[in-house]
Amino acid sequence: MRKLKIGVICYPSLGGSGVVATELGIMMAKRGHEMHYITSSMPFRFDEAHPNIYFHEVTIEGYSVFKYPPYDIALANRIAQVIESEGLDLLHVHYAMPHAVSAALGKDMASSDIGIITTLHGTDVTILGYDPGLKNTVRYGLNKSTIVTAVSESLRQETIEIINPSIEIRTIYNFIDEKKYHQVNPGTLKSDLHIHPDEKVVIHISNFREVKNIPDVIKGFKKIRSKIKAKLLLIGDGPEKQKMKVLTRKLNIEADVVFLGTRADLPELLAISDIMFHLSEKEAFGLVLLEALACGVPSIGTDIGGIPEVIEDGVNGFVVPFGDIDMAAEKGLLLLQNKELHETFSRNGLLTVKGKFSSPEIVLQYENLYYEAAGEK
Template sequence: MLKLEKLKVGVICYPSLGGSGVVATELGKMMADRGHEMHYITSERPFRFLDAHPNIQFHEVKIDGYAVFKYPPYDIALANRIAHVIETEKLDLLHVHYAVPHAVSAALGKDMANSTIGVITTLHGTDVTILGHDPALRNTVRYGIHKSTITTTVSESLRQETLELIEPEKDLLTIYNFIDENKYRPVDAGKLKSELGIERHEKVIIHISNFRAVKRVPDIIESFRLVAKKANAKLLLVGDGPEKMAMEELVHDLGLQDNVIFTGKRDDLPELLAISNVMFLLSEKEAFGLVLLEAMACGVPSVATAIGGIPEVIEDSVNGFLVPLGDTALAAEKALQLLQDDKLYATFKENGFATVSDKFHSSTIVTQYEKLYYEVAGSQ
């Protein structure tokens, strides 16, 4: 019976910033703390592996260029590496983050190794909400799901969208995202506020993202512009991405350059949240919204769009505010409410702490995954 044994788990994920990379690496570290061997099969070391862990190993996927290929075949290289690690490490199961290309590569690698190993695929959003709308890729996503032993989604909203859009022949299981509560908690930010050029009395609104169009950063800036008319405030735009330069131009065109601070990518998110009063997340697509949970754990209420999985994290008028997509005037109004009503703010803050603890605590979510790992490993 595998239930009392420690497992060897192969993990395939994107090693970069983003919700999927955060969850994949945090889950791996917590599983490793429970004694399981976690084998990461990626193109580079995942960004959250700052410290060595005796139960975590990294297996690099090397992508060689060949004249016969116009583009280096990452999915084939990944499949080869997966097959090799299955065989050499005697893995008990694979946990794959994203159906395309990872679940497809896992299926190929499994066949190459002539293995019956179980595969868990976790859908994080874009493999369904974006790729799933492309008829050429929809079948590929469906194939990845069908080749998986079990497929999970990070929210019930994503589960429903996947069932409707992809129409898989098997059901999906929702297991929510989580955060490391040891990192995301109220902390002392030291002199960070003054270092960023923010006066002691100024309120701070924060937005953290990868600056893609789907994040609707112009809506963030417009909402802040309306807030700044009635409150002495600064806007922190944390992150980087394809829209950043255009956003800098927009801020300049609106004459907000003295009130908006572009910080670039930062590792000190708990400290940045510690100097912030309100989080804005006004995306048009969001399978879960991990930054909302991070903000909540640090005592920062959010104003967010009522789309995707966000309403499963934010309970409107209880631990934050939900607004319709594109309603920048209402977003500004709700932010001002929080900035000007200390009693309401304190209530939202405490309710946020309770949400993190009661609904999304890491120990609960990791235990759900661990149980699933045993089920999948034991079924093969």
């Protein structure tokens, strides 16, 4: 079949949706498709140029008549321009708000019949969908789409219950680049971080928002640290970071908690880690869990959203009730103190990634959707 010209609208910053949008684009570009990113800045994962990847910047003018710059209108206008100038075959929109609404408006501006695929990643439903002032807008964006996907079955079901759109929602799981996320040799990284060879390592990776529930990660780690020698690596940045530093001092464990900020060497950091703590309050999927499994690291996660679809309880990790710090620490210690069990979970995690979240299979699912949205299937 012919190669397509695909417009992609996503948030360019760090986060699961941005990672999936850019990784998918890279893989589609390698398959010969033209990927046209319409965003406010260059997506952070594009560290290497590819001839089939294009960037169309959205600029926002600050007019005094507007109290706030109208990003959604500026985005719609840019989408219309790119539809016309590049002859796009379809749009792939990540997040309903504001992207699906802007895509529908841009399509109308261009007087186009272009197909729109909207992928739901979580907060556009789990937070905005509960807001009475926004629910109808989210529903409008979904119903104006040609195809709607969700990154987990849990999110699909919640969208139907909360938003009740008239369009069918299909589940397509997130994926990772297995060429990047796999078991690697970390070299001297553990000693470089002043972690003793005998110390166990617990890792948490997130954007440090309140919804990630990092206080429970820190408190759970303290319980582990009271039983065995261990360090906690906190990877990422965000609004809750300073509060977490204060909490570690308050709990008198600051010497054993290492804040590393945003890092590019995640596979190496996972290679020196023994378990991951991911105790979120809301989580549509949990991409970092998949990254951890691919690197042989079992996770302890909450029974929230799509987490149980990634962590198979008692097989490649453990799922605990939200807020149950004692159980999280107990399950963590079980893995940290039982080498044979840890190795079994690690092997099972690799099989999970290969069997359920294979990137070639999931990329093919998206490619088939692209042809469908373009009217060629």
